[in-house]
Amino acid sequence: MKQIVLASTSTLFGEEYLAYLKPAMKTLFSGVKEVIFIPYARPGGISHDDYTLRAADGFKELGITVRGLHTFDNPVAALDAAQGIFTGGGNTFLLVKTLHEKGLMQHLRSVVENGTPYMGCSAGTNIGGLSMQTTNDMPIVYPSSFETTGLVPFNINPHYLDPIAGSQHMGETRETRIKEFHTQNTIPVVGLREGSWLQVVGDTITLRGTLSARIFEAGIAPYEVETGTTLQHLK
Secondary structure, three states: OOEEEEEOOOOOOOOOOOHHHHHHHHHHOOOOOEEEEEOOOOHHHOOHHHHHHHHHHHHHOOOOEEEEHHHOOOHHHHHHHOOOEEEOOOOHHHHHHHHHHOOOHHHHHHHHHOOOOEEEEOHHHHOOOOEOOOOOOOOOOOOOOOEOOOOOOOEEEEOOOOOOOOOOOOOOOHHHHHHHHOOOOOOOEEEEOOOEEEEEEOOEEEEEEOOOEEEEOOOOOOEEEOOOOEOOOOO
């Protein structure tokens, strides 16, 4: 049975890393002693080792140790043996490229579908959808495929931002960009605001956190769903 948390961000303004997610993490990783961390997104160019140390600090309060996937000679076997898996944020293009190059994208899907608890934040949440095509990140590398794990049957736009009233910024809004995506694709998109996450238990997908999410489906007007709403209709 799938057990997943897909969060918009790892850190809320004024809080410590992963602080707002601790209650969800306690539930998701109940009984887990070690989590395998996938550090490939490298936010700000941080090294794999330093990023793993940051993740370890976030799990320390729960009594869970963290080991970076990059330290294993056989990452496929490491995922097979993992008690739990966490993928952090950063650059989604780099994360997706690395996972495909190492043959890990669909293997990650397989182990999570078989019950290994998984948590993603930001880029780690992007790869939970059908494709990475609704990421906000710069294309600093060229992945062999935009396809991701498909652990949920739609795409996600983490860090979703609403237009700011009175702003003089003339660039595209997130809503505009997602509408552009829907001129070429029919995959639904969940605009996931900061402080929100998707909880997946088996086949049930539920919006959690304090804020609503904005839903985009091709051919219909965007709409809001409140926290606690299940999203099985998005396919």
